[in-house]
Amino acid sequence: MQKIAILGIGQTRIGEHWDESLRDIAGKAAFAALQDAGVEKVDALYVGNMLSPLINGQNQLGTFLADWIGLWHQEAVKVEAACGSGGAAFRAALMAVASGEVESALVVGIEKMSDKTSHDITASLATAADADYEADQGVSFVGLNALVMQRYMHEFGWKHSDFAPFSINAHANAMHNPFARLHEKITAEKFEGSAMVATPINLLDASPTGDGAAAAVIVPAEKVASLKGKPRILVAASASNTDTIAIHSRKDPLFLSAAYKSAKRCYEIAGVGPKDLDVFEVHDAFTIMAALSLEACGFAERGKGVQLGLDNEITPRGRIPICTRGGLKARGHPVGATGMYQIVEVTQQLRGECGETQVDGARIGMAQNIGGSGASIITHILKVD
Amino acid sequence: MQKIAILGIGQTRIGEHWDESLRDIAGKAAFAALQDAGVEKVDALYVGNMLSPLINGQNQLGTFLADWIGLWHQEAVKVEAACGSGGAAFRAALMAVASGEVESALVVGIEKMSDKTSHDITASLATAADADYEADQGVSFVGLNALVMQRYMHEFGWKHSDFAPFSINAHANAMHNPFARLHEKITAEKFEGSAMVATPINLLDASPTGDGAAAAVIVPAEKVASLKGKPRILVAASASNTDTIAIHSRKDPLFLSAAYKSAKRCYEIAGVGPKDLDVFEVHDAFTIMAALSLEACGFAERGKGVQLGLDNEITPRGRIPICTRGGLKARGHPVGATGMYQIVEVTQQLRGECGETQVDGARIGMAQNIGGSGASIITHILKVD
Numbered sequence A, B: 001m002q003k004i005a006i007l008g009i010g011q012t013r014i015g016e017h018w019d020e021s022l023r024d025i026a027g028k029a030a031f032a033a034l035q036d037a038g039v040e041k042v043d044a045l046y047v048g049n050m051l052s053p054l055i056n057g058q059n060q061l062g063t064f065l066a067d068w069i070g071l072w073h074q075e076a077v078k079v080e081a082a083c084g085s086g087g088a089a090f091r092a093a094l095m096a097v098a099s100g101e102v103e104s105a106l107v108v109g110i111e112k113m114s115d116k117t118s119h120d121i122t123a124s125l126a127t128a129a130d131a132d133y134e135a136d137q138g139v140s141f142v143g144l145n146a147l148v149m150q151r152y153m154h155e156f157g158w159k160h161s162d163f164a165p166f167s168i169n170a171h172a173n174a175m176h177n178p179f180a181r182l183h184e185k186i187t188a189e190k191f192e193g194s195a196m197v198a199t200p201i202n203l204l205d206a207s208p209t210g211d212g213a214a215a216a217v218i219v220p221a222e223k224v225a226s227l228k229g230k231p232r233i234l235v236a237a238s239a240s241n242t243d244t245i246a247i248h249s250r251k252d253p254l255f256l257s258a259a260y261k262s263a264k265r266c267y268e269i270a271g272v273g274p275k276d277l278d279v280f281e282v283h284d285a286f287t288i289m290a291a292l293s294l295e296a297c298g299f300a301e302r303g304k305g306v307q308l309g310l311d312n313e314i315t316p317r318g319r320i321p322i323c324t325r326g327g328l329k330a331r332g333h334p335v336g337a338t339g340m341y342q343i344v345e346v347t348q349q350l351r352g353e354c355g356e357t358q359v360d361g362a363r364i365g366m367a368q369n370i371g372g373s374g375a376s377i378i379t380h381i382l383k384v385d
Helices: A022-037 A052-056 A061-068 A085-099 A118-128 A141-156 A160-174 A188-193 A257-270 A287-296 A305-310 A327-331 A335-351 B022-037 B061-068 B085-099 B118-128 B141-156 B160-174 B188-193 B257-270 B287-296 B305-310 B327-331 B335-351
Strands: A004-011 A044-048 A075-080 A105-111 A196-198 A212-220 A233-242 A279-281 A364-371 A376-384 B004-011 B044-048 B075-080 B105-111 B196-198 B212-220 B233-242 B279-281 B364-371 B376-384
Touching: A004 A022, A004 A085, A004 A335, A022 A061, A022 A105, A022 A212, A044 A061, A044 A085, A044 A335, A052 A118, A061 A075, A061 A105, A061 B233, A075 A085, A075 B085, A075 B233, A085 A105, A085 A212, A085 A233, A085 A335, A085 A364, A085 A376, A085 B075, A085 B085, A105 A335, A118 A141, A141 A196, A141 A287, A160 A188, A160 A287, A160 A305, A160 A327, A212 A335, A233 A257, A233 A335, A233 B061, A233 B075, A257 A287, A257 A364, A257 A376, A279 A335, A287 A305, A287 A364, A327 A335, A335 A364, A335 A376, B004 B022, B004 B085, B004 B335, B022 B061, B022 B105, B022 B212, B044 B061, B044 B085, B044 B335, B061 B075, B061 B105, B075 B085, B085 B105, B085 B212, B085 B233, B085 B335, B085 B364, B085 B376, B105 B335, B118 B141, B141 B196, B141 B287, B160 B188, B160 B287, B160 B305, B160 B327, B212 B335, B233 B257, B233 B335, B257 B287, B257 B364, B257 B376, B279 B335, B287 B305, B287 B364, B327 B335, B335 B364, B335 B376
Parallel strands: A044 A075, A044 A105, A279 A364, B044 B075, B044 B105, B279 B364
Antiparallel strands: A004 A212, A004 A233, A075 B075, A105 A212, A233 A376, A364 A376, B004 B212, B004 B233, B105 B212, B233 B376, B364 B376
16 A cells, blocks of 8 residues: 555544534544644545444534535545444545545544433444344443453453553553543552442443544655654554454454454554554553453463553553553543544654653554454554654 | 456345345345355455444444355445445445555445334434434425425426426336336326325335345456456446535535536546436436436536436436436335445446346446435446446
């Protein structure tokens, strides 16, 4: 694929934005990215979103947003892969630019979830699972992840408290991210004492949903030889892979094989390995997912992902810093937007804009966005040119 | 963009398939296309669908379908642009192949609408309109089109009966399409006597929804030098354009400017004009949309699209044959699948497989898929190599 550069990024703070509409939030991130890129117009708009038909009564979000931000008579489309929608939209935009059909693209991940009750949100999130064989049997999305975590603890002998470092690191990092939903440092005691959601997942294993949008402008790399002082950030690799949608259909429900395959493909394309990565924005929708992602992407052996947390290797000063801006756990998880938050955050790391949680000398970073319980996995490696 | 060929096509009959699931229907069309293409596997799957989150409780339809048809560990994603989802998925797949990221792709348009009440379907279809400024004010999707038709009749002096030829042609052609939902010839009298839905749109102005799927396999043209006797069908042009999502925001609600722009771009890329087209599969969700599409794409002057029907120019023997397999009106309109039915049908015409409604010597055909009330428009020109 042709070399593509990230020309600009933008994001909104994640929260319960009762006074802002779907339009307002998506538009803010879009304008921030266009302004950061120093352009007023792009050829095409790709929107990542999962729930707007169910929560906001709005479909064709591509055209909807193009209309709102004044990109009239440009191409626009929505891409959906459950919670992997943001990453999937980014990949679709990359391929559009690489095909030569469009010369520049704006990608916006957006979700506005506060407008419905928790009951509705739980039902809506269950559409990421298999409707016939999972959701219709009454298992919620957190329930599915709880089954996986339970099995993992049983199989590999970990205690629930061993997962605490994932949550503690995410919350500590989010303290320094003005766009994060949660600004609240937590301790191991607080983690263990937190309310149970679905055994063994408690409130501090689980990421909060929310309203938010994140965006990026991409162009062929050759068009941005110099970027007024800022380092040029390139997309070094992009790959997407899928697994069975129902967890029970997998030979091994404790191995994210689509994460393994999409990361492996990215490593091949970029000519790097896990050891070369300076930062890794993982899809820590639940602490168990952080552990499984680290294992699938080659940072730990099977069943050992939890050890990386216990060894302090996942903090900004560790061997493989994750959730450097708070991750899904504390930055927040507006589902269809999350993949674009990850792209924006890796870009911030490579630009050296992360202050207290800046990874020293970060030059290569990976973002991995997951839809469903490991069913749709989209991985990107970014690098400083 | 790189030259791309359509290697295989498949479709299911449109109807109320109470005994078949979303999986079953999409899988049938997918397998038919793979079989027609003579391949067992492709690199990636692109699914066009609008309503599965609302009607079937299922999201991430790309991965869902890849899992069902055994395309394990391939890339898969859903693309959505309301009723333009099928065409938008086809265009996304073209760009993916043209980018070099995937070498072959399966595109499936699927919608399964029978599982909910008419009330739910009407509410679901309204998500194609502007939720804040149209749907929330109580105007349904057919209501919006009725306003446009009313205005058109007032502005240009047409009677309701002048629209009859669109419906009569579609129904006549569908008689010879085994995949069509309606096999029922109609007359001008029947058209005028049909039950009113939303003045001036009556039942025979409006397309029936339904359950159905249509699919195609695409590959770089250079990979299919010979196709065992069948003509090689190439994608000569692809373009997408958008308009404001709300009709009231347009300077002229009677001109489909996004259709004009996407068709114009296709003509430029393919190096052809309206006169060169042998067949045109229009998005006749309502008779008024057929008239407006013909005008926007250069087959008639503004306000004169209806005349083409009255002059018998839209039949398979006319100047610009439309709805040659029944169109949305009689083949049926399973919304997210429609764009792929159009691609399949134009391919059938170029292959000379349309029997009684075959357009003699058809070598160039256009398919135009519309999302919303002219908001998302995706146009493709196919040709015999």
